[in-house]
Amino acid sequence: xxxxxxxVIGAGMTKFVRRAQETPKELSWExxxxxxxxxxxxxxxxxxxxxxxxxxxxxxxxxxxxxxxxGAGAWRKPYxxxxxxxxxxVFTPIxxxxxxxxxxxxxxxxxxxxxxxxxxxxxxxxxVTIFDHTTERPxxxxxxxxxxxxxxxxxxxxxxxxKDIARVAVQHKQNAANHPCAMLGxxxxxxxxxxxxxxxxxxxxxxxxxxxxxxxxxxxxxAEHVARRLTSKPVWxxxxxxxxxxxxxxxxxxxxxxxxxxxxxxxxxxxxxQEPRKEIHIAEPYDPFDYKVLHHLEGLGLAERxxxxxxxxxxxxxxxxxxxxxxxxxLLGVGNPIAAAGLMKIAELFWQLRGEAGARQVPGSPKKGIxxxxxxxxxxxTVVIMGR
Amino acid sequence: MTxxxxxxxxxxAWSGNLPVTSRYTYGLAGERFxxxxxxxxxxxxxxxxxxxxxxxxxxxxxxxxLGELSEWVDVGLVGELHTFxxxxxxxxxxxxxxxxxxxLITFGDGGIIHRLEADPxxxxxxxxxxxxxxxxxKRKGSILDIEGFRAVSK
Numbered sequence: 001x002x003x004x005x006x007x008v009i010g011a012g013m014t015k016f017v018r019r020a021q022e023t024p025k026e027l028s029w030e031x032x033x034x035x036x037x038x039x040x041x042x043x044x045x046x047x048x049x050x051x052x053x054x055x056x057x058x059x060x061x062x063x064x065x066x067x068x069x070x071g072a073g074a075w076r077k078p079y080x081x082x083x084x085x086x087x088x089x090v091f092t093p094i095x096x097x098x099x100x101x102x103x104x105x106x107x108x109x110x111x112x113x114x115x116x117x118x119x120x121x122x123x124x125x126x127x128v129t130i131f132d133h134t135t136e137r138p139x140x141x142x143x144x145x146x147x148x149x150x151x152x153x154x155x156x157x158x159x160x161x162x163k164d165i166a167r168v169a170v171q172h173k174q175n176a177a178n179h180p181c182a183m184l185g186x187x188x189x190x191x192x193x194x195x196x197x198x199x200x201x202x203x204x205x206x207x208x209x210x211x212x213x214x215x216x217x218x219x220x221x222x223a224e225h226v227a228r229r230l231t232s233k234p235v236w237x238x239x240x241x242x243x244x245x246x247x248x249x250x251x252x253x254x255x256x257x258x259x260x261x262x263x264x265x266x267x268x269x270x271x272x273x274q275e276p277r278k279e280i281h282i283a284e285p286y287d288p289f290d291y292k293v294l295h296h297l298e299g300l301g302l303a304e305r306x307x308x309x310x311x312x313x314x315x316x317x318x319x320x321x322x323x324x325x326x327x328x329x330x331l332l333g334v335g336n337p338i339a340a341a342g343l344m345k346i347a348e349l350f351w352q353l354r355g356e357a358g359a360r361q362v363p364g365s366p367k368k369g370i371x372x373x374x375x376x377x378x379x380x381x382t383v384v385i386m387g388r
Numbered sequence: 389m390t391x392x393x394x395x396x397x398x399x400x401a402w403s404g405n406l407p408v409t410s411r412y413t414y415g416l417a418g419e420r421f422x423x424x425x426x427x428x429x430x431x432x433x434x435x436x437x438x439x440x441x442x443x444x445x446x447x448x449x450x451x452x453x454l455g456e457l458s459e460w461v462d463v464g465l466v467g468e469l470h471t472f473x474x475x476x477x478x479x480x481x482x483x484x485x486x487x488x489x490x491x492l493i494t495f496g497d498g499g500i501i502h503r504l505e506a507d508p509x510x511x512x513x514x515x516x517x518x519x520x521x522x523x524x525x526k527r528k529g530s531i532l533d534i535e536g537f538r539a540v541s542k
Contacts, residue, residue, distance in 0.1 A: 023415030060410030
């Protein structure tokens, strides 16, 4: 394809918390600084900056890409904010990838930030404004609606029960107990805890959902010749893909995410992966809700349609299973500062593939991982494949 | 014609709004900057020794090198009028009863945008201007604890 090889060479991450004292730009700075320190670079080495951040309403600053720029190190550098809603955190590394793969830049800093606690009283209300102003907004919809409607359709289409789906939330929150930045890690959580939690919008209950969070993550990308000089353990971006389904959620297949499949196909083709279930060792699919993981694993081709839940029931998805899913703890366990949560998945693959994931390290020296996020008006899929 | 006038040929409309209410934190720097203003009546900057740059209002990081800034400095209440404007209409396009003055007052390598308490004819770019602070009991930890800037009294 005439593109250069691109590696992730450094990563940094703030704690994910319910309400941070730091301003959004201070959160961005903390993550950016940690990423620089992780690979011993300074801002003099950074040639361009990519920022990923979701709706302006969360931080409460319109055009927040500009607002965040100083904390992200964009001073007098080429800078661009990427935005595809919840898919942003995995799209930003794609944007960074083509900055470097194209030959335009050798070293690029990527920062993803969200401070959802600014929206008062609760960030969920921010979502009412993403819907069509005449056909939908008068009904005061929110994201829980969409998820509940989609979850019910998914459960009905394949005959899956809530008790089995709850295994996803349990697994991820248990995994997160080993993540130093996590806000909802719980080593002792049970399926009954999930099934007994408050019903928000049936079939969605409190513990089926990721929390509103504040946080930031940063990574550094480098072209091959620079990466090989700076680290003995580069982690390559081997495939990228992104795809958009119809903006009319009434016109989508709610039981199967076609947009994820198309994004994944693009990424697999680029990475030369023909049998994902054999070749992918770790998966970090987007998990804002527990059933969404199953949806996404199926779209990624890592499970048959309607069968992803088996990966949790038979132990395949566990940290010591054949294909650990969200060993980080994911959005359900670590937290969900939207764009930062997506980039956290890229950072997790970076740490796991380098063998630097500490207590979360999966066994067996994994060589390839896939990260995926989903967003916009619930119809974009973004996919990155990483390997060493 | 102001922005608020409607033409009779306008299409039928559906009314709505984007309701956003925010509860912001001051942040690491803001917490310290506004406490100094409220409690001590000071305008604080922060200095980056590596870049030889003084940020006003103070920040906890240098945007140039991303280094942490621990050296805070009191920059005083007198800055320099860098530029200004005279406002005649509000943001909806309605004429103001009295024109208002807004200017940029520089301190260190940064500055503060604020209201000017002055006669426009008296203003000269480059002149020193002084922050007028509210009485301590009325200060809330807000940029409006500064009522405005006026010419330094001779």
